[in-house]
Amino acid sequence: MSNEEIIHKLKPIITTYAPASAALENLNEESDFIKDLNINSANLVDIILDVEEAFGITIDNTSMEKMLTVKASIEVIKEKLSEK
């Protein structure tokens, strides 16, 4: 799965938790969930649960901690997909 395909699948998940903003419109690899997208940190765990469901993967606690940006999330998703 390409980075673009992953972002395309991530966008609706992130949109659920992020307030409307230009940063959300222009979601890209550099987007930071908290700093750029103003997501409440308590919701990061909900994003991860939705990602697990959407991609059919399981994300361990160590990987979860890394998922603060779109880029880091793509890396974790790719890694977990390759282990399937």
Next chain:
Amino acid sequence: MDNRVVITGLGVVSPNGIGLDQFLSAIKEGISGIKHQQNLSDLKFSCQIAGLPEVSDELAAQYFSPLELRNFNSSGILYGVIAGMDAWKDAGLPLNETHEPFWDYGMVFGAGTSGIDRFREAIYTIDKLEIRRLGSTVVAQTMNSGVSAYLSGKIGLGNQISTNSSACCTGTESLLTAFERIKSGQATVVLAGATSDSGPYIWGGFDGMKVCTYKHNDSPTKGSRPMSATASGFVPGSGAGAFVVESLTHAKARGAKIYAEILGGHANSGGQRGAGTMTAPNATAVQRCISKALENAHVQATNIDAINGHLTATAMDALEISNWTIALNRKGSDFPYINALKGMTGHCLTASGSIECVASVLQIHHDFMFPNVNCEDLNPAITALIDAEKIPQKMKSIKINTLIKASFGFGDVNACIILKKYTP
């Protein structure tokens, strides 16, 4: 110098009416909100009727964001937020659009449980060894102060934010606590109120105790019978009531409409001594609570025009009337008018005092006594103490200057508050 304290906003989510207009017309017309509940029947409850406010998804969406409504399953928070936000709006107060909290505006919003259905889901998830899939929303929905936390965030309050809990006294106690904080100058505005969860997991405990009626599963609107000779146990209910309580100075400065003034009140306990137990009231404590409330409010018992009773539709109703006659030293034709809302709503538990105080304030503001329903066969033990005409069974237009309201709860706790028509 103590502040005078007034009520400037009201909100209500009651089994017989959501919002002030619907609720006001329902209580004037004696409309019942009690219905047969299929889920209670399926679960083999003895009492299969209840007073349940019907909140549509469309209505909920006006108060909560789509994100807040994801995995949302807390009826108490739902009712409390609707009632609280309505009261705030009714008072003409703004939502805080700045980064600075409203330091002088606080909240005391009671609850007995929070999100009991959400809690049940979480327990099942945990027991299925799926805790990692629990998500982030369980704590906010199941902490007892959840309702206060949701409301204070929506408005932007910066004074003390608390949730009180004292069984069926909770609603009346919250209003009294708000009064005290404003009277003593610790806050200028307090959003007061109380809420109660709905459903089998909150009502089941009472059904198990056999304190709810099982005789009216086929006649729900006749089931809740305060002061009736055929009262056979209470009908469970739920909902929320809310008040904006404010210092008179602050209310006048912003030109707020004033529904009523709070003169004072008292809360106490019978200590589960004498006849008092976990579930039965110590009559001496009830009488003392009423006397102390009068004393605190500087009101003579002879000046009370109306009583809004606790009156749950059990055998305790006659004892409550007896306590009022002793505490006020008034009986027969000298007794004030009295009414009981629970005939129309059932017993809304933690929320009961709040919903009933909303009804009381509306009576003062609109000059009427709502009708007592389902007591066409008055309990003779009650008519031996007070004249039947003091228990109006039709709506009565009457000027109410001073009204006294009491609530009594498990744990042998009592709360009593005195409300007055506002005169400058």
